[in-house]
Amino acid sequence: MSEILAIRLLRRYKPFFLVGFLILCIQIFLAYKSLRIPQLARQHDGKSKSLMDIGSKNSRNYNSVADDEDANNSNLNAVARGRQKSGAPVALDANALGFQASCEITDNQAVSALQRAKTKDCRRRIADIRCSIQRGEFYASRLPNYCPAGNHVAGRSLGCYKDEKEFRLLTGYYINFKTNNSPRKCIYLCLQSGFPYAGVQHGTECFCGNDEPKSSAKLPDPSCNMKCSGDSKESCGGYFTMNVFETGIARFRPQPAETVAPMGAEPVRVAFLLTLNGRALRQVHRLIKALYSPNHFFYIHVDSRQDYLYRELLNLEASFPNIRLARRRFSTIWGGASLLTMLLQCMRDLFASDWQWDFVINLSESDFPVKTTERLIKFLTANRGRNFVKCHGKETQRFIQKQGLDKTFVECENHMWRISDRELPDGIQFDGGSDWVGLSRNFVEYLTKPDQDEMLAGLLKVYQHTLLPAESFFHTVLRNSKFCGTYVDNNLHITNWNRRLGCKCQYKHIVDWCGCSPNDFKSEDWSRIMGTEHKYLFFARKFEAIINQAIILQIEEWLFGPYTSDYANLNAYWQNVYHHQDRSPPPDDVALTISNSLMRLIGNSNNFEPLDLKEITNFKLNDEYEGFILRYTAFYENTTIELETRIRPNHTWQASRSSAISKRIINFEVSTDFDQKEQITRNFPKFMGPTSEPVLTFRFTGLQQNHSYNLSVLWVDPNGQLQDFNELHIEDSQSETINFSKSNLKRPLTPGMWTVKLISKTQIHAQTKFLVTPLSVDGNKPIRRNRAKVLNAGSRNDISYPKSWRQYLLSDKDTERLKELASSNSKKYDESLFEWIDSLVSKFFLIRGTCSIHGLDDRSNRFANCRDTYWSSLAPDPKSDVYSLLSVRRR
Numbered sequence: 107m108s109e110i111l112a113i114r115l116l117r118r119y120k121p122f123f124l125v126g127f128l129i130l131c132i133q134i135f136l137a138y139k140s141l142r143i144p145q146l147a148r149q150h151d152g153k154s155k156s157l158m159d160i161g162s163k164n165s166r167n168y169n170s171v172a173d174d175e176d177a178n179n180s181n182l183n184a185v186a187r188g189r190q191k192s193g194a195p196v197a198l199d200a201n202a203l204g205f206q207a208s209c210e211i212t213d214n215q216a217v218s219a220l221q222r223a224k225t226k227d228c229r230r231r232i233a234d235i236r237c238s239i240q241r242g243e244f245y246a247s248r249l250p251n252y253c254p255a256g257n258h259v260a261g262r263s264l265g266c267y268k269d270e271k272e273f274r275l276l277t278g279y280y281i282n283f284k285t286n287n288s289p290r291k292c293i294y295l296c297l298q299s300g301f302p303y304a305g306v307q308h309g310t311e312c313f314c315g316n317d318e319p320k321s322s323a324k325l326p327d328p329s330c331n332m333k334c335s336g337d338s339k340e341s342c343g344g345y346f347t348m349n350v351f352e353t354g355i356a357r358f359r360p361q362p363a364e365t366v367a368p369m370g371a372e373p374v375r376v377a378f379l380l381t382l383n384g385r386a387l388r389q390v391h392r393l394i395k396a397l398y399s400p401n402h403f404f405y406i407h408v409d410s411r412q413d414y415l416y417r418e419l420l421n422l423e424a425s426f427p428n429i430r431l432a433r434r435r436f437s438t439i440w441g442g443a444s445l446l447t448m449l450l451q452c453m454r455d456l457f458a459s460d461w462q463w464d465f466v467i468n469l470s471e472s473d474f475p476v477k478t479t480e481r482l483i484k485f486l487t488a489n490r491g492r493n494f495v496k497c498h499g500k501e502t503q504r505f506i507q508k509q510g511l512d513k514t515f516v517e518c519e520n521h522m523w524r525i526s527d528r529e530l531p532d533g534i535q536f537d538g539g540s541d542w543v544g545l546s547r548n549f550v551e552y553l554t555k556p557d558q559d560e561m562l563a564g565l566l567k568v569y570q571h572t573l574l575p576a577e578s579f580f581h582t583v584l585r586n587s588k589f590c591g592t593y594v595d596n597n598l599h600i601t602n603w604n605r606r607l608g609c610k611c612q613y614k615h616i617v618d619w620c621g622c623s624p625n626d627f628k629s630e631d632w633s634r635i636m637g638t639e640h641k642y643l644f645f646a647r648k649f650e651a652i653i654n655q656a657i658i659l660q661i662e663e664w665l666f667g668p669y670t671s672d673y674a675n676l677n678a679y680w681q682n683v684y685h686h687q688d689r690s691p692p693p694d695d696v697a698l699t700i701s702n703s704l705m706r707l708i709g710n711s712n713n714f715e716p717l718d719l720k721e722i723t724n725f726k727l728n729d730e731y732e733g734f735i736l737r738y739t740a741f742y743e744n745t746t747i748e749l750e751t752r753i754r755p756n757h758t759w760q761a762s763r764s765s766a767i768s769k770r771i772i773n774f775e776v777s778t779d780f781d782q783k784e785q786i787t788r789n790f791p792k793f794m795g796p797t798s799e800p801v802l803t804f805r806f807t808g809l810q811q812n813h814s815y816n817l818s819v820l821w822v823d824p825n826g827q828l829q830d831f832n833e834l835h836i837e838d839s840q841s842e843t844i845n846f847s848k849s850n851l852k853r854p855l856t857p858g859m860w861t862v863k864l865i866s867k868t869q870i871h872a873q874t875k876f877l878v879t880p881l882s883v884d885g886n887k888p889i890r891r892n893r894a895k896v897l898n899a900g901s902r903n904d905i906s907y908p909k910s911w912r913q914y915l916l917s918d919k920d921t922e923r924l925k926e927l928a929s930s931n932s933k934k935y936d937e938s939l940f941e942w943i944d945s946l947v948s949k950f951f952l953i954r955g956t957c958s959i960h961g962l963d964d965r966s967n968r969f970a971n972c973r974d975t976y977w978s979s980l981a982p983d984p985k986s987d988v989y990s991l992l993s994v995r996r997r
């Protein structure tokens with residue numbers, strides 16, 4: 107027992123020991139050299155703090171980043187390679203970069219990005235931008251503000267005023283600039299935050315506010331005589347005395363939305379801008395059906411990597427003159443500047459089109475209406491010319507820090523690299539919130555002409571190097587342009603935020619920041635949808651029919667009336683996984699290997715020769731996974747026919763009868779692509795190969811109060827050897843969420859039948875087996891012999907573990923026998939490789955039925971017509987039949 111405890115403690119606290127040892131070495135070294143460690147200068151000294159913190163307790167939902175900036179720093183290399191012994195930053199030389207940079211780059215953030223970027227083009231782009239910033243050439247230092255300011259004059263002094271501890275003069279925002287306070291700095295900060303007044307006090311303090319101080323509080327100017335911490339030539343108030351200045355802007359107030367249109371007003375026409383990704387074709391069709399009217403327009407941008415969705419939706423153009431797909435397509439990433447580039451290009455396309463529209467509303471495949479289009483049009487007709495955006499609802503400086511607006515990001519290699527801090531242009535109020543907007547035609551026209559507007563061009567430069575730019579760009583342009591009086595604080599959406607699950611820093615692999623995303627609506631969220639009935643909210647997000655289709659059915663019936671009792675396949679949902687015509691994204695070699703194996707097995711049992719795999723489609727019924735469908739051609743009775751076969755993963759697990767813990771475990775399984783936000787593994791078919799990253803998931807139910815468990819997860823390879831183990835500490839409070847354990851296995855994984863065991867001190871509580879299939883396909887082509895030897899041989903990871911765990915593993919004799927078999931299998935190729943794969947696949951997948959696509963081609967009538975089944979991808983699905991709009995507008 108002590109041995110187990112020692113190993114657990116070593117594994118758990120090893121990183122802390124290493125960090126502690128490293129800190130000790132650094133301290134000794136610094137003491138010896140008598141050096142001080144340089145620190146990166148911050149823009150502002152001290153932490154910002156709001157006196158009023160208006161709206162913080164009841165803050166609005168928005169797609170923000172995590173609160174703690176330290177979480178972002180942990181994702182970067184803190185120290186550049188090749189630092190001098192003194193600890194001072196060192197520029198990367200031409201050998202490290204692959205080219206000669208135009209300046210010496212020493213900023214830790216830029217150096218870290220340059221170290222991690224893989225291509226020379228990306229490194230050159232990062233270096234060029236960083237050098238331009240260092241020379242002060244990249245961003246404008248000040249931009250004009252075109253929003254009417256009334257009689258406010260930037261920098262005008264209003265004099266010295268008496269402040270009180272209980273009744274502060276300026277109550278909007280407060281910060282203490284311990285070393286660099288000045289009237290100019292305070293005015294800059296308050297203007298940026300949208301306040302008309304700025305005040306400096308006690309040398310170091312800066313206050314912002316919306317209301318001019320009362321004249322009764324005014325004092326003689328000499329009463330404010332304390333020198334500024336950042337400029338000894340200027341005065342910054344005194345003890346409870348404040349120098350007050352105008353920032354040059356008027357107080358901003360969003361416009362209230364009108365509810366009734368003028369008599370005889372012509373209804374507005376809307377251009378729905380659909381920005382789509384993924385493969386949820388049927389969900390997109392349902393979105394179009396729910397919104398469709400021949401009086402409105404649908405402009406569709408499909409991510410350039412999504413061949414299937416683009417190809418299928420392109421067919422709509424021939425039947426619907428008001429549906430058009432963007433020909434200029436972008437590859438966008440979460441939080442990337444490419445998102446804003448794509449939106450602005452689509453808006454330029456819309457403005458240049460011959461369509462006569464009044465509003466643009468951007469939507470994704472994850473949106474769905476919660477009111478009819480007729481109600482939306484009535485509302486927008488009453489608000490013609492206004493612009494609908496959602497403000498963050500928090501203090502602006504906090505929003506800037508959380509969003510990383512004060513950082514420069516560069517997008518390349520499908521990654522947002524953070525390369526430096528930055529000072530935002532003076533003269534501009536910054537704002538932001540949601541990236542889902544409803545914009546008027548006049549404002550969209552303004553956005554399409556940045557070359558004619560200094561402010562717009564300058565802000566575009568800022569937001570082309572900003573994380574999540576669409577969440578702030580439109581808001582900020584509105585606040586500072588002549589359109590500021592058209593700002594309505596409503597993006598027409600309700601969003602499902604669950605920050606406990608949605609803020610897991612799940613995008614660190616593509617952004618140097620910690621991001622949050624909203625969750626999918628599910629049936630249990632129905633009360634929130636119904637709560638929008640009397641609000642001016644017309645859309646909700648997010649929805650994924652592959653996760654929960656029932657909620658979408660509820661909304662459709664709520665809006666358009668109940669479906670009939672005999673409605674075909676109402677609770678069925680299909681989503682494509684693979685199509686043979688696709689070039690992007692590249693097909694999954696594991697999926698192709700397993701599908702080809704299944705086709706051979708089906709052919710053997712039905713006396714036909716399989717030919718070509720056409721499609722793979724996931725199928726769900728009543729929101730339960732019913733398997734995947736293979737579509738393929740086969741040579742049968744001297745003719746070529748096209749078939750579909752439904753396959754189900756064969757998943758079983760065992761629980762100990764004598765274990766009280768095992769009685770509380772449900773759904774003990776291994777897969778990949780675990781989504782913490784939605785608490786589900788997205789690899790529904792459980793396709794796993796040598797390069798996969800398996801994850802164990804299970805749920806505890808009925809836990810006892812004040813009870814916890816210390817458990818271990820053993821990952822045992824097909825040879826019976828322990829390849830990894832994880833420790834789990836399960837608390838009662840975790841009973842409502844999925845418990846998961848991600849392996850840290852060395853890849854390539856050994857192909858074959860793996861075992862995962864959940865144990866405690868003395869017994870096994872649950873175990874399951876999963877398949878790591880050998881590969882017969884590599885890069886969508888038959889695998890080469892040498893490549894097969896590498897991938898299908900696997901790898902070994904010799905680890906130490908307690909002797910007591912030997913009882914859960916095979917004997918040395920059995921292990922040696924299995925090793926010899928694995929070595930022999932790794933050399934298999936062609937037919938012998940297929941036989942090995944087929945023998946494994948047959949144990950983990952069940953063939954549930956086969957049908958003929960064309961029916962009549964099956965001359966023996968051996969197979970049912972696919973259209974007569976409930977499961978085939980060709981089975982009737984009228985709820986997703988967008989072409990029914992051509993004959994009947996509503997069902």
